[in-house]
Amino acid sequence: MLQQSHSFIELKFIFLAVLCCTIISPAAAYDPLDPNGNVSIRWDVMSWTTDGYVAAVTINNFQLFRHFMSPGWTMGWTWAKKEIIWSMLGAQATEQGDCSKFKINIPHSCKRNPTVVDLLPDAPFNQQFTNCCKGGVLASWGQDPSASVAAFQISVGLSGTSNKTVKLPKNFTLLGPGPGYTCGPGKVVPSSHFLSADGRRKAQALMTWNVTCTYSKFLASKNPSCCVSLSSFYSTKIIPCPACVCGCQSNSTCIMSNSTLLQKPGINTPRKDNAPLLQCTKHMCPVRIHWHLKLNYEAYWRVKIAITNFNFRRNYSQWTLVVQHPNLNNVTQVFSFNYKSLLPYQSINDTGMFYGMKFYNDYLMEAGPYGNVQSELLMQKDKSTFTLRQGWGFPRRVYFNGDECMLPPPDQYPFLPNSARLYTFGTSKVTAYALLIMWWMW
Numbered sequence: 001m002l003q004q005s006h007s008f009i010e011l012k013f014i015f016l017a018v019l020c021c022t023i024i025s026p027a028a029a030y031d032p033l034d035p036n037g038n039v040s041i042r043w044d045v046m047s048w049t050t051d052g053y054v055a056a057v058t059i060n061n062f063q064l065f066r067h068f069m070s071p072g073w074t075m076g077w078t079w080a081k082k083e084i085i086w087s088m089l090g091a092q093a094t095e096q097g098d099c100s101k102f103k104i105n106i107p108h109s110c111k112r113n114p115t116v117v118d119l120l121p122d123a124p125f126n127q128q129f130t131n132c133c134k135g136g137v138l139a140s141w142g143q144d145p146s147a148s149v150a151a152f153q154i155s156v157g158l159s160g161t162s163n164k165t166v167k168l169p170k171n172f173t174l175l176g177p178g179p180g181y182t183c184g185p186g187k188v189v190p191s192s193h194f195l196s197a198d199g200r201r202k203a204q205a206l207m208t209w210n211v212t213c214t215y216s217k218f219l220a221s222k223n224p225s226c227c228v229s230l231s232s233f234y235s236t237k238i239i240p241c242p243a244c245v246c247g248c249q250s251n252s253t254c255i256m257s258n259s260t261l262l263q264k265p266g267i268n269t270p271r272k273d274n275a276p277l278l279q280c281t282k283h284m285c286p287v288r289i290h291w292h293l294k295l296n297y298e299a300y301w302r303v304k305i306a307i308t309n310f311n312f313r314r315n316y317s318q319w320t321l322v323v324q325h326p327n328l329n330n331v332t333q334v335f336s337f338n339y340k341s342l343l344p345y346q347s348i349n350d351t352g353m354f355y356g357m358k359f360y361n362d363y364l365m366e367a368g369p370y371g372n373v374q375s376e377l378l379m380q381k382d383k384s385t386f387t388l389r390q391g392w393g394f395p396r397r398v399y400f401n402g403d404e405c406m407l408p409p410p411d412q413y414p415f416l417p418n419s420a421r422l423y424t425f426g427t428s429k430v431t432a433y434a435l436l437i438m439w440w441m442w
């Protein structure tokens, strides 16, 4: 019996694999749930000066569900020649560098490879710029397109002063706030157009170049940063996150949930390098998602989702949870989270994003009694596909804040009580295969 169920699961995964590889082209396949996701950095030269130019730099986060959380983005590049930054609005270079050659006017930064960060929301009015000053925090495109843009103005000297002599900066880098992004080279593109506020005049940049950055979780960290545990009303078994799935190297510094150390003042203060302080668990992940099959009605079924923070040194603002499950095409109601369906491949409606409600649960607190958020999800059954068998009711993929969470291996999923299994594999096994094949092929 067990043997058969294993081969059944294997079969399912072969079909999954076939399905995914026919859709995803290997070149751009950074993220199967957001195949076009990228961050675009655009430089628009707005005017030429006596020794350079003034440019508006715009960062667009086109990723569906990966945001830049506090302390926000950091952007860098290497100048092609001996350029300097005279001044900036809406952002600042973190280091001035060696400006000793300048006697009267002192540049903002003379570094060959400047590093630029956003200003804080309380920046003086005369240093602000449109879409600036959010402490580097950028929403994801899927959650809030209007908050997914950042911009600053930069005045560059000792560069060319025409579109023939300007050399594009090189080696762009982007941190968000940790590693993970790779940026391509700058490319001159057709000049951007801007509508004036009253919409009656169209201005045009003198020269525009674009840089595209993409995220890869393999660059971000060696280990996953979240995991999934599962349970179901028809089984008393809870399938935990796999042991050590987020690495056990740091388990000597973890803190038991009942430790007296937690009363020590300052224990929650975030560190400069963002090093976590984790609660001791078997999985050692900073975040765990729990998916509980709660109820099976005649025409609907209900799932409970809980997100738990195990990091004493981090609050997650504007967290996002992305889930892939075939029944997400018939979500009837989501209680106490916001929900938005994502269509990474126009035809397949099986992926959706959950995020918190403003001022209610969009802030996942540090580990401890308040370090969790939860919600329930009601879905209408499609009678031809719905089943409690073989873990169908569990998610296929889960992402927290844009990073994929590790699921338990399918052979650990809870089985239906014995009678149901007998029925399953007695008479309807062949039909089940056929249905499954048809369903996946569609």
Ligand SMILES: *[C@@H]1O[C@H](CO)[C@@H](O)[C@H](O)[C@H]1NC(C)=O
Pocket: 036, 037, 038, 039, 040, 062, 212
């Ligand atoms: C970046 O994302 C935008 C929005 O999805 C898309 O229009 C654009 O083609 C993407 N750019 C690249 C280079 O993939």
Ligand SMILES: *[C@@H]1O[C@H](CO)[C@@H](O)[C@H](O)[C@H]1NC(C)=O
Pocket: 163, 164, 188, 206, 207
């Ligand atoms: C440079 O500017 C001239 C006009 O000033 C324009 O005709 C030309 O197309 C521009 N070249 C590029 C690469 O933008």
Ligand SMILES: *[C@@H]1O[C@H](CO)[C@@H](O)[C@H](O)[C@H]1NC(C)=O
Pocket: 078, 079, 080, 170, 171
């Ligand atoms: C850009 O980075 C590459 C590889 O990291 C390096 O070989 C190259 O010299 C860098 N270019 C500049 C202008 O710093």
Ligand SMILES: *[C@@H]1O[C@H](CO)[C@@H](O)[C@H](O)[C@H]1NC(C)=O
Pocket: 040, 042, 060, 189, 210, 212
């Ligand atoms: C340049 O960026 C803009 C958005 O900032 C985008 O609409 C355009 O498609 C990009 N061009 C290229 C060639 O990537």
Ligand SMILES: *[C@@H]1O[C@H](CO)[C@@H](O)[C@H](O)[C@H]1NC(C)=O
Pocket: 248, 249, 251, 252, 280, 281
């Ligand atoms: C830490 O991990 C090691 C395996 O890497 C394990 O043997 C040990 O029991 C763990 N310690 C704690 C406190 O979980």
Ligand SMILES: *[C@@H]1O[C@H](CO)[C@@H](O)[C@H](O)[C@H]1NC(C)=O
Pocket: 256, 258, 259, 260
């Ligand atoms: C914490 O709980 C563990 C078991 O969960 C127990 O062995 C240990 O003594 C407790 N420590 C304190 C300080 O209460």
Ligand SMILES: *[C@@H]1O[C@H](CO)[C@@H](O)[C@H](O)[C@H]1NC(C)=O
Pocket: 268, 269, 270, 312, 313, 314, 315, 365, 366
């Ligand atoms: C999390 O937020 C609470 C309330 O805003 C604050 O008291 C606490 O210090 C924060 N913790 C961390 C790790 O930033």
Ligand SMILES: *[C@@H]1O[C@H](CO)[C@@H](O)[C@H](O)[C@H]1NC(C)=O
Pocket: 328, 329, 330, 331, 332, 341, 343, 349
């Ligand atoms: C996708 O499913 C959601 C319900 O979960 C529905 O509201 C939406 O209209 C569907 N979109 C498409 C394109 O089928």
Ligand SMILES: CC(=O)N[C@H]1CO[C@H](CO)[C@@H](O)[C@@H]1O
Pocket: 329, 330, 349, 380, 381, 382, 383
């Ligand atoms: C039972 C049910 O409501 N099925 C619907 C699920 O959603 C698809 C499209 O998203 C509809 O075509 C089905 O009728």
